[in-house]
Amino acid sequence: MPKFLQSKLPVGRYAYDEVDRAFLAQRVEQFRDQVARRLSGALSEDEFKPLRLMNGLYLQLHAYMLRVAIPYGTLSAEQMRALAHVARRYDRGYGHFTTRQNIQFNWIKLEDTPAILDVLADAQMHAIQTSGNCIRNVTSDQFAGAAQDEVLDPRVHAEILRQWSTLHPEFTFLPRKFKIAISGSAQDRVAARFHDIGLIARMGGKGRPVFEVIVGGGLGRTPIVGVSLRDDLPEEDLIAYLEAVLRVYNEFGRRDNMYKARIKILVQALGREAFLEKVNAEFAAMDRSRYRLPPEVVEAIRARFGAPAFETLPDGAEALAAQCRADRAFAAWVGTNTHPHKQPGYCSLTVSCKPAGGIPGDATAEQMDLLADLADQYSFGELRITHMQNVVLGHVRQDRLFEVWQMLRANGLGTANVGLLTDIIACPGLDYCSLANARSIPIAQKLSARFADTTLQQEIGQLRLNISGCINACGHHHAGNIGILGVDKRGEEAFQITLGGSSGDNASVGQILGSAMSEDETVDAIARIIDVYLVRRTPGERFIETYRRLGAAPFKDAAYATV
Structure with missing residues (x-):
């Protein structure tokens, strides 16, 4: 079995100690015994189900699916190679990056899962708490530790939250699953307002950071923008305050109806002030010395x-601009796929996993190995998975961007579309998921091919298009400027269009435009909606701004013009 051991302290990722390693080894052996008993018939599927879900193993339409945790989206090159090995040896040669910065393998054999968990544990990875009514993987800013505008590196606090929440005895069986996101910048790059708890860092007094705490956001059957409980939470009280929120939810959250069990329903039922009063009472009654998080x-x-x-480098902007003038395709990629870095001479780059006509979020084992090699060669051996289902190399020298781009392009990873129309978020849909009503992948591929022209995408500008195969909204369709929801229409797959969603600082829930249409009708309707935007926008106006100014009427008229 390949070994993926760390020979030195990894860059950008928390290094496990002996306690962590021993715990994972014990957990793998425990699950190995459970799998053996299931295969022998000693455990029924009903008895085995809660055990496998605690280890991230789902039973989907055609096979088992294993969801592997990537805490706060950060990976070492060695870990990416371990994932490539799992894809190659135990799956069908690829994995699927998710909106929770995790990876899913969709064709797993039950008898192989202990061996897979062995590989993961060897690479300091696991699948714990990627399922079940517990605190799931804490997500974070994909440019953490590199962004010019960050107040703090949110990966540090996300790791603190991971340690606090893993196997927390009080919060292992919550009313429903629970999701936390943390942004180290005042600019929300983590969709904080659509999480059970969203944390946004700001600089407080005395040079210490504080957090805005947003509670009760979520998508699914009841999409809701979360409410701000406070904007001045001191860093030292972070764990105590979140513990108070979780205790209130655990006590008062509904358990009689899974569709009304999320914290967003509780916050709406009580109202912000009553919910805040309960949290403050719990917080005041706690022995906060036990939870204090000192510097x-x-x-x-x-x-x-x-x-x-980092090397001390001159600002490479002028040389980079000259390269862009010499190569228009490279210029387009730099314009969409790079992000400013706080270290002079460096930038962060986003590798799009959304090629024209491709499956959003999928990466082959060969591509994972390439990304690991590029991380080693150009980005200190570190990568990040984004909640938009892409991959980031966080620290790349500006004067080496061109050669990185050439290698990416040669391997199907050089698409210049990050933040544009074909940077589609999509769940696996009915091709894999037993909960889905419709397939998300084919319509995503058709839309990607329809709008593949780079010049057209740049003319359209910044636009988020998200697709979900069912109302559970794993593709975050409510948060897309344009959202597509798969529905069952008299036994046939059909799609509803929503418009006006946004997951950033001015978050909003997309509204249904009209009745559901067939797949091809939906693709054509999206094209007509884009045409209306291009004709009616004012100079410099993004799609979401044009929609908010004009309202739904002109877009609805265009969408249903020939239906």
């Missing part, structure tokens, strides 16, 4: 993250 503890966690050994 030295934060620094101790930070010290277990390896720091990049």
Whole structure:
């Protein structure tokens, strides 16, 4: 079995200690015994189900699916190679990156899962709490530790939350699953307002960060923008305050109806003020000394993250601009797929997993190996998975961008579309999921091919298009400027269009435009909606801004013009 051991402190990722390793080894052996008993018939499927879900193993339409945790989306090159090995040896040669910054393998054999978990544990990875009514993987900013505008590196606090929440005895069986996102910048790059708890860092007094705490957001059957409970939570009270929120939810959240069990329903039922009163009462009654997060503890966690050994470089903007003038395709990619870095001479780059006509979020084992090699060669051996189902190389020298782009393009990963129309978020849909009403992948592929022209996408500009195969909204369709929802229409697959969703600072829920249409009708309707935008927008106006100014009427008229 290949070994994926760390030879040194990894850059950008928390390094496990002996306690972590021993725990994972014990967990793997425990699940190995459970799998053996299931295969022998000693455990029924009903008895086995809660055990496998605790280890991230789902039974889908055609096979088992394993969801592997990627805490706060950060991977080492060695870990990416381990994932490539799993894809190649135990799946069908690929994996699927998800909106929770995890990866899913869709064709797993039950008897192979202990061996897979062995590989993951060897690489300091696991699948714990990727399912079940517990605190799921904490998501974070894909440019954490690199962005010019960040107040703090949110990966450090996400790791603190991971340690606090993993196998928490009080929160292992919540009313429903629970999702937390943390942004280290005042600019919301994590869709904080659509999470059970969203945290946005700001600089407070005395040079110490504080957090805005947003509670009760979510998508699914009841899409809701979360409410802000407070905007001044001191760093030292982070764990205590979140514990108070979770205790209130655990006590008062509904357990009689799974569709009304999320914290968003509780917040709406009580109202913000009554919910806040309960949280404050719980917070005041706690022995906060047990939960206090002093600066030295934060620094101790930070010290277990390896720091990049940045070179002192001149600003490479002028040379990069000259390269862009010489190559229009490279210029288009730099314009969409790079992000400013706080270190002069560097930038962060997003690798699009959305080629024209491709499956959003999929990566082959060969592509994973390539990304690991590029991370080693150009980005201190570190990668990030984004909640938009792409991959980030966080620390790339500006003067090496061109050669990175050439290698990406040669391997189907050089698409210049990040933030544009074909940077589609999509769940696996009915091709895999037993809950889905319709297939998400084919319509995503058709839309991607329809709008593949780079010049057209750049003319359209920034636009989020999200697709879900059912009302559970794993594709975040409510948060897309244009959303597509798969529905069952008299036994046939059909699609509803929503418009006006946004997951950023000015978050909003998309509204249904009209009746559901067939797949091809929906693709044509989207094209007509885009035409209306291009004709009616004012200079510099993004799609979401044009929609908010004009309202739904002109877009609805165009969408249903020939239906």
